[in-house]
Amino acid sequence: MAPPRGDESEGPFARLVIENATLVDGTGAPPRGPVSIVIEGDRIVDIRGGGTAGIHGGEEGWGGDTRVIDAGGHYVLPGFVDAHAHLGTPSHAAAGSLTDPEYVFKLWLAHGITTVRDVGAMMGLGWTLEHKARSARGEITAPRMVVHSMFPEAMDSPAEARAWVRSVRKRGADGVKFLGAAPELIEAAMVEAQDLGMKTAYHHAQLSVTRINVLDSARMGLDSMEHWYGLPEAMFDDRRIQDYPLDYNYSNEQHRFGEAGRLWRQAAAPGSERWRATIEELVELDFTIDPTFTIYEASRDVMRARTAEWHADYSMPYIMRAFEPNPKVHGSFFFDWSTADEVAWKRNYRLWMQFVNDYKNAGGRVTVGSDAGFIYKLYGFAYVRELELLQEAGFHPLEVLTSATLNGAELLGMDGDIGSVEIGKKADLVIVRENPVANFKVLYGTGHLRLDPETGELGRTEGIRYVVRDGIVFDKDKLLADVRELVAKEKAAETKP
Numbered sequence: 001m002a003p004p005r006g007d008e009s010e011g012p013f014a015r016l017v018i019e020n021a022t023l024v025d026g027t028g029a030p031p032r033g034p035v036s037i038v039i040e041g042d043r044i045v046d047i048r049g050g051g052t053a054g055i056h057g058g059e060e061g062w063g064g065d066t067r068v069i070d071a072g073g074h075y076v077l078p079g080f081v082d083a084h085a086h087l088g089t090p091s092h093a094a095a096g097s098l099t100d101p102e103y104v105f106k107l108w109l110a111h112g113i114t115t116v117r118d119v120g121a122m123m124g125l126g127w128t129l130e131h132k133a134r135s136a137r138g139e140i141t142a143p144r145m146v147v148h149s150m151f152p153e154a155m156d157s158p159a160e161a162r163a164w165v166r167s168v169r170k171r172g173a174d175g176v177k178f179l180g181a182a183p184e185l186i187e188a189a190m191v192e193a194q195d196l197g198m199k200t201a202y203h204h205a206q207l208s209v210t211r212i213n214v215l216d217s218a219r220m221g222l223d224s225m226e227h228w229y230g231l232p233e234a235m236f237d238d239r240r241i242q243d244y245p246l247d248y249n250y251s252n253e254q255h256r257f258g259e260a261g262r263l264w265r266q267a268a269a270p271g272s273e274r275w276r277a278t279i280e281e282l283v284e285l286d287f288t289i290d291p292t293f294t295i296y297e298a299s300r301d302v303m304r305a306r307t308a309e310w311h312a313d314y315s316m317p318y319i320m321r322a323f324e325p326n327p328k329v330h331g332s333f334f335f336d337w338s339t340a341d342e343v344a345w346k347r348n349y350r351l352w353m354q355f356v357n358d359y360k361n362a363g364g365r366v367t368v369g370s371d372a373g374f375i376y377k378l379y380g381f382a383y384v385r386e387l388e389l390l391q392e393a394g395f396h397p398l399e400v401l402t403s404a405t406l407n408g409a410e411l412l413g414m415d416g417d418i419g420s421v422e423i424g425k426k427a428d429l430v431i432v433r434e435n436p437v438a439n440f441k442v443l444y445g446t447g448h449l450r451l452d453p454e455t456g457e458l459g460r461t462e463g464i465r466y467v468v469r470d471g472i473v474f475d476k477d478k479l480l481a482d483v484r485e486l487v488a489k490e491k492a493a494e495t496k497p
Contacts, residue, residue, distance in 0.1 A: 001101070001130075001131075002101040002102045002105060002131060002134070002140045002141070002142060003102055003140070004139055004140060005138070005139065005140060005141050006141070006482075007478065008106070008141055008474055008475050008478035008479050008482060009141055009472050009473060009474045009475070010067070010472070010473045011067065011471055011472045011473050012039075012041050012042055012138070012427075012470060012471030012472050013039070013041075013065075013066070013067045013471065014040065014041070014065050014066075015038065015039070015040050015062065015063065015065060015066040015067070016038075016039040016040075016066070016067045016068075016069070016427070016468075016471060016473070017036055017037070017038050017039070017062050017066055017067070017068045017069070018036065018037040018039075018069045018071050018076060018429070018431065019034075019036045019068060019069065019070050019071060019072070020033075020034040020035075020036070020070060020071055020072035020073075020074075021033055021034060021035055021036075021037065021071035021072075021074055021075065021076040021431070022034065022035075022074070022075045022076070022435075023035045023037070023047070023075075023076050023421060024075060024076070024077050024398070024401060024436075024437060025078065025420050025421040025422065026077065026078035026401060026402060026405035026406045026419055026420035026421060027402065027406060027420050028398050028399065028402045029398075030398065031075065031435075031437060033049070034049055034072070035047055035048060035049040035076075036048045036049055037076065037421065037429070039427040039468075039471055041471055042426055042427055042470040042471040043424065043425070043426060043427060043471070044421065044422065044423055044424065044425055044426075044427050045423065045424075046423060047421070047422075047423060067473075069431065069466065069473070071431055073433070074431055074432060074433055074465065075431075075432045075434070075435055075436060075437075076421065076429055076430070076431055076432075077112070077401060077405070077421075077429070077430040077432065077436065078405040078406070078418070078419055078420050078421050078428060078429065078430070079112065079113070079114025079115060079143075079405070079418065079428030079429060079430060079467065079468070079469060080111070080112045080113045080114060080115075080368070080383065080404045080405060080408075080430065081113070081114075081115045081116075081117070081367070081368065081404065081405060081407075081408025081409055081411075081412070081418070081419065082108065082113045082115070082116045082117065082143075082368065082369060082370055082383055082408075083117050083224070083290045083367040083368060083369040083408045083411055083412075084117065084119055084201075084226055084290050084292050084369025084370060084371045085108075085116040085117060085118055085119070085369070085370060085371070085372070086118060086119070086120060086122055086371070086372070086373050087099070087101060087104055087116075087118050087121075087122070087123050087128060087131070087145075088100075088101065088104060088122060088123045088373070089122045089123075089373050089374070098123055099123070099316075099319070099373070100316070100486060100490075101123075101131060101142075102141070102482075102486065103316065103379075103483060103486050103487075104373075104379050105135075105140070105141055105142040105143065106141060106479045106480075106482055106483050107314065107378070107379040107380035107381075107445070107479075107483055108142075108143050108379055108380050108383075109141065109142070109143060109467050109469070109474050109476075109479055110380055110445050110464070110467070110474075110476050110479040110480050110483070111380030111381065111383055111384055111443060111444075111445060111464070112430035112432075112443060112464055112467055113143050113380065113383055114143050114144060114418070114428040114430075114467065114468075114469040115143055115144040115145075115146065115408070115409075115412070115414070115418060115428070116143045116144070116145055116146070117146045117147075117148065117175075117201075117369075117408075117411075117412060118145055118146070118147050118148065119148045119177040119201050119226065120148060120149075120150040120177050121147055121148065121149055121150065121173070122150075125147070125149050125168065125171060125173060126171070128145070128147050129171065129172045129173070131145065132145035132146075132147055132172075138470065138472060141474065141479070143469060144418075144428075144469065144470070146174045146175070146199075146412050146414075147172070147173055147174050147175070148173065148174060148175035148176055148177040148199070148200075148201055149168040149173040149175075149176055149177070150176075150177050150179070151164070151176050151177065151178045151179070151181065151186075151189055152164065152181075153179065153180060153181040154181075155181065155182075155185045157185075158184050158185060158187075158188030159188070161181075161185045161186075161188040161189040161192070162188050162189065162191070162192040164189070165189050165192040165193050165196065165198070166192065166196070169193075169196045169198060173198070174198060174199060175193065175198045175199035175200055175201065175223075176189060176190075176193050176198060176199075176200050176201075177200075177201045177202070177203070177226075178190075178200065178201070178202040178203070178217075179202075179203050179205045179208075180204070180205040180207055180208025180209070180212070181208065182211075183211050183212050183216070186212060186217070186220070187220050190217075190220045190221055190222065191220075191221070194221050199223045199224075199411070199412065199413065200221070200222050200223045200224070201222075201223065201224045201225075201226055201290070202217050202222050202224070202225055202226065202230070203225075203226040203227060203229060204217070204225065204229040204230025204231075204233075205229065206229065206242070206250060206256070206260075207250060209229060209230045209233050210233070210240065210241055212230070213230045213231075213233040213234040214230040214231045214233075214234045214282070215234040215278065215281065215282070216234075217230070218281070218282055218285045218287045219285070222287070223287075223288060223411065224287070224288035224289070224290050224367070224411055225287070225288070225289055225290065226290050226292065226369070226371075227290075227291065227292050227295070227296075227371075228264075228291060228352055229260070231267075231278075231289075231355070232263050232264050232266060232267035233263075233267075234278055235267040235268040235274050235275060235278050236266065236267060236268070237267075237268050237274055239266065242259070242263055242266060243262075243266055244259060245259065252327070253327065253330070253331070253332070253333035254333045254334070254335045254336065254337070256333070257296075257299060257333045258333075258341050258344075260348075261299055261300075261341060261344045261345035261348045262344050262348065263348065264348045264351035264352055265347065265348070265351065267351075270351065270354050270355070270358070275355070275358075279355075279358055279359050279362050279364065280362070282364060283359070283362050283363050283364045286365070287364065287365070288364075288365045288366070288367055288407075288411045289356060289359055289364065289365070289366050289367070290366075290367045290368075290369045290411075291352070291356050291366065291369075291390075292369045292370065292371045292386065293349070293352075293353070293386060293389035293390070293393070294370055294371070294372075294377055294382045294383075294385045294386040294389055295370065295371035295372070295374060295375055295377055295382070296345070296349075296375070297377075297385070297389070298334075298375045298376050298377075299337075299341070299342070299345040299375075300342050300345035300346045300348075300349060301342060302334050302337050302342070302376075305375070305376035305377070306323075306376055308376065308378070308381070309446055310378060310381050310444070310445065310446050311376075311378070313446075313484050313487060314378060314381070314445065314446075314480075314483055314484065314487060315378055315487070316486075316487055316490055317487075317490055317491055317494055318490070319373070319378070323374075323375065323376045330374065331374035331375040332375075353389075353392065353393035353394065354393075354394075356390075356393055357393045357394035357395065360395065360399065360403075365407050365410060365411065366395075366403050366407060367403055367404075367407045367408045367411050368383065368386050368387065368390065368400075368403050368404040368407075368408060369386070370382040370383040370385075370386055380445060381444060381445065381446075384440060384441075384443045384444050387400050387401075387404060387440045387443070388440050388441070390403060391440065397436075397437045397438075397440070398437065400440070401436075401437070405418075405419050405420060406419040406420050407419075426470060426471075427468050427469075427470065427471040428468060428469050429466075429467070429468040430464060430466075430467055430468075431464070431465045431466040431467070431468070432463060432464050432465065433461070433462040433463060433464075433465050434448075434461050434462070434463065441461075442461045442463045443463055443464060444463065445463070445464075445476075445480050446460070447460035447461045447462065447463050448460065448461040448463070463476070464476045467479075
């Protein structure tokens with residue numbers, strides 16, 4: 001269980017004021033400032049300054065009971081939403097234990113993530129919901145949590161599928177995540193979820209995608225597709241089934257991921273009638289694409305992922321072991337990964353990214369999810385990398401930040417409370433020392449390495465300073481110091497005789 005909050009946090013306060021900041025509000029509007037953001041309890045009650053956005057100006061004195069943060073020269077963003085997260089996974093088991101939740105929570109918050117959608121509740125639904133409740137009460141250092149329960153594939157009937165949805169809703173689940181099942185079971189569960197006001201997410205696994213692709217599930221009312229499986233299959237013109245090698249075995253994960261990297265080239269060409277029609281229909285259905293580019297990035301450059309600079313101080317040793325090639329662990333598939341495999345994945349990314357960018361340009365909703373905890377991707381760090389990859393796909397940095405904030409809130413049905421910095425909304429904020437619109441690398445916990453032209457010395461940017469969630473102020477430096485200590489303790493424990 002996660003421990004109670006410590007000295008890494010303060011508040012909430014009767015009044016909290018963030019003064020002199022440059023504001024990026026999450027709606028796509030350009031930066032403006034200086035502004036002062038006034039927070040009472042867990043809500044934003046005023047935004048003052050910033051030219052015509054607040055001509056009434058600010059005040060020199062806020063009263064003795066006010067906590068003031070001078071954000072001169074800093075940027076303030078809405079708290080980030082990780083739309084595809086896993087609090088932990090049993091593949092990280094070390095001597096029978098699961099991923100340390102304190103470790104995961106603090107890495108998330110240290111990178112500005114104030115809300116996570118846990119898709120699957122892999123640590124157990126009851127355990128995950130208990131941590132969700134403790135976070136909501138402000139008892140632990142953690143983001144706000146939205147929890148989706150994993151739909152079991154083996155069901156006897158649609159009636160049983162609907163009963164299962166009712167049971168997890170009664171326990172407190174916010175939504176359902178699908179991997180695959182018989183179409184009549186998926187549709188029954190999805191209808192029941194909609195009737196109960198629950199959200200739905202779908203990873204269209206290759207074992208079932210010939211019966212339900214993305215267009216099929218979107219027509220059923222699916223809220224979001226995860227990753228990209230099922231999308232190329234919805235645009236096949238000259239085939240119905242992926243062109244699998246004749247010796248393919250889905251249970252061999254190098255086969256699975258190796259051939260997945262050759263799938264987009266089998267779909268309709270960019271700009272074709274089929275391509276455009278797919279985009280138009282999904283936009284009309286108010287569908288969300290949660291691409292998680294970052295989780296597959298090792299497939300196009302495994303050495304880069306394996307040697308990322310943050311692994312030394314921030315990756316638990318049991319997580320690093322789970323990342324290494326192992327036929328028994330999901331996502332640890334680099335048994336004999338070749339140049340040809342990486343080249344295929346690079347080509348795959350170009351087509352995949354073009355579709356996502358075209359979808360965004362057509363008015364479709366794209367969110368930011370990391371799926372960290374697999375394939376050399378670490379909590380928090382992977383989220384920042386996803387921002388960079390969306391920019392690579394063609395998004396303007398302000399469009400990236402809207403995907404990370406307001407779009408994520410809309411997907412969760414929480415945009416009335418979070419997702420943008422506006423009067424009346426929750427006080428979920430990220431206070432950054434440098435300009436993230438100019439360079440997302442400043443958001444990494446390890447900072448951004450750059451040369452000082454005056455001294456000729458290399459130095460690291462300071463990045464995020466504070467993260468605010470529900471009016472509670474978290475100190476990023478203390479969060480990361482705690483994480484380094486947790487990792488060091490785990491390494492020391494493993495080296496004892």
